[in-house]
Structure formats: C-alpha cells, structure tokens
Amino acid sequence: MKLLVCILDDFYKEQVEKELREKGYRMTELASSGGFLRKGSTTFLFGANEDDLPGLRDSLKEACLNVEKKKQRKDKRPHRYTSFLMKSGDLSALLGNQ
Structure with missing residues (x-):
C-alpha cells in the first residue's frame, strides 16, 4: 500500500474529485494554503496499491486536461499538480508510531 499526496490548484479541484470518484478511487481532500504552491x-x-498507481496518475492527468478543455483555459504553470509517493511503512514515522 502506498500513499499518494497530490497538491493541485483549486482550478482543477472539482473536476479531479468528480472524475476520480467515478473511477472508484478513494481519497481524502484537504484545503491547503501556504508557501509551497501559494494559496x-x-x-x-490517495491510498493505492502498487499496481493501481499508473492508472491513478493517468487519471489525474486526464482529469486536469479535461478541466482545461471544458473551461477553455490552460493553466500557465509548468505543472498541473505536484505529487509525493510514500510507502505505507514510511507513514508510521509521520504518525508518531515507533
């Protein structure tokens, strides 16, 4: 099991959530702001098995492209989202379990 942390602009939020839920992906959504990608x-x-990661990443990219096509606007940033992948064993350190 892996944890994929995906930070994206609110411009994409609704469509990404809708499309990925329709495809059966389970996720937790957190509103975030700060210095990393600005407010x-x-x-x-996303919690995902190793085998599901390529499909999840493809679905994220496809959902972002669908937003741009639907709203007829391309985001000016070089990347649509930033993601970090963590192994489930690495999560115990974040949770304070030793």
Whole structure:
C-alpha cells in the first residue's frame, strides 16, 4: 500500500474529485494554503496499491486536461499538480508510531 499526496490548484479541484470518484478511487481532500504552491490549493490523499498507481496518475492527468478543455483555459504553470509517493511503512514515522 502506498500513499499518494497530490497538491493541485483549486482550478482543477472539482473536476479531479468528480472524475476520480467515478473511477472508484478513494481519497481524502484537504484545503491547503501556504508557501509551497501559494494559496488556492487543495491536497488530495490517495491510498493505492502498487499496481493501481499508473492508472491513478493517468487519471489525474486526464482529469486536469479535461478541466482545461471544458473551461477553455490552460493553466500557465509548468505543472498541473505536484505529487509525493510514500510507502505505507514510511507513514508510521509521520504518525508518531515507533
């Protein structure tokens, strides 16, 4: 099991959440702001098996492209989202379990 932390601009939030839920992905959504990607960001936490990661990443990219096509606006940033992948064993350190 892996944890994919995905930070994206609020411009993409609703469509990404809708499309990924329709495809059966389970996620937790956190409103986030700060210095990393500035305000107006959303953080999604996805729990996924190793085999599901390529499909999840493809679905994220596809959902972002669908937003741009639907709203006829391309985001000016070089990346649509930033993601971090963590092994489930690495999470115990974050949770304070030793």
